[in-house]
Every structure is written in C-alpha cells, then in structure tokens.
Amino acid sequence: MHELYTVLAEYYDAIYRRRAERVGEEIDFVVGLFRKEAEREVTRVLDLACGTGIPTLELARRGYGVVGLDLHEEMLAVARRKAEREGLSVEFVQGDALEIDFRKEFDAVTMFFSSIMYFDDSAIQELFNSVKRALKPGGIFIADFPCWYYGGRDGPIVWDERKGNERLIITDWREVEPGTQKLHFKRLVQIVKPDGSVRAFMVDDELNIYTPREIRLLAERHFKKAKIYGDLHELRPSDRRYWLVAVK
Secondary structure (H helix, E strand, C coil): CCHHHCCCHHHHHHHCHHHHHCHHHHHHHHHHHHHHHCCCCCCEEEEECCCCCHHHHHHHHCCCEEEEEECCHHHHHHHHHHHHHHCCCCEEEECCHHHCCCCCCEEEEEECCCHHHHCCCCHHHHHHHHHHHHEEEEEEEEEEEECCCCCCCCCCEEEEEEECCEEEEEEEEEEEECCCCEEEEEEEEEEECCCCCEEEEEEEEEEECCCHHHHHHHHHCCCCEEEEEECCEECCCCCCEEEEEEEC
C-alpha cells in the first residue's frame, strides 16, 4: 500500500507531469482565494500531504513562507532536493496530518492532489480539528478533491511518460463501492529500462468518495464558514474537480 509515495517517489513527478504543468494556474486560483476568502493576510502557509513539493514550491516561488508536511520521507527527500536546486527556503517536515503540533501558527493550510480522500468520515473530523488548531483566527483551509461520478472514464486509462532514459507505461483504473462510497484506486506502473528490462509496480489504494455537499457539511461543524468551488472558478454542475474553502 502507498507504493506510489515510497518506492515510486523518484518517479512521482514524471507520473504527474501533466498536473505539474498546470500547477501555476492552480496556485493563481489559490492565491485569489487567499485574498477573497481569508479573513487575514496570508503570508505563512502549511501544505499538508505535500509529497514531492509540486504546489509547495510554487507557493514558495510566490513569496509565501511555506512548511511542507508529508507522511513519507521518500517523497520529502525529493522535495528537499528540488528546493535546494532552486534556492528556495522551504521547511519540509515528516509527520502525520492528524498529529501535527502547530498551534495558531499559519494564515493558511493547503492540501492538494486529492489527499483529503484518504480520510474516512471519522478521520476527516480529526483532520479538520488538526487544521483548525494550526490556523490563526481568520485563517483559511483549501483542499481539492475530484468528482468520481462523471461518465466516460470507467475503463482503464493508459499513457506513457519518461524519466531520463527510462520509459514509464502507466495504467490506471478504479473500482467503486457505491454502498460504502469507497474507491479502489489501482495503478500499474511499468518502468522500461534502456536495455529493455522492465520493473513493474502495482498501486492499490482505498480512498473515500465525498460529494461537494458532504464535504461542506462536515467542514461546517469545525469552521466558521465553508464553501465549495469547482475546477478553478465558482461551482458549476459540470465541474470535475472541487475545492473546499473553509475559514476559521
């Protein structure tokens, strides 16, 4: 479990190349939410489940003071190398998002790449409490998650990427349990070496499906206000990615 974040950490940026190429647009949107929805000036940000730092480093490039926290040291090692290479001052910390010790230290907390889906309806309450403790009054929490109900993507998706002289063949598919709202996210990553040899890794993660209304209602128990945006704008029926925006 979680092979994507451990043994495949060095390949994570290649696997998510297309999302990484759009990160500037996403951070433009997030910065706009900081200014529009937060009830304090945002200068210091805690990025939970930061992974290899794709959005974390983009926030740092914009001048924010950023702390990135992730459960997996393998991912953080990649993030630290990238920050050092760019000369960016970012603190990366290994830890569990449910057990962070920060108390009213941040103007904003972020959680990207659908990481909120790893928390079931009990753990997500703990997550919201953890985030609330870390935020200063008027601070903002932003997390994105996908819509899994749109049609057209029920079968496997296969695509290629490259990392140096290695070729990655990636196959994604999913299995949904409607009654429990569980999503089994499955990914086969085949790494083809220049000599033709292949290493294969199987990812099989259990995620939790939330509707925008469910996330908003859960967040309203912990925050002064909560709102859902869609894609990179106000919520629309056809949106395929949602953004929770909650203010302490």
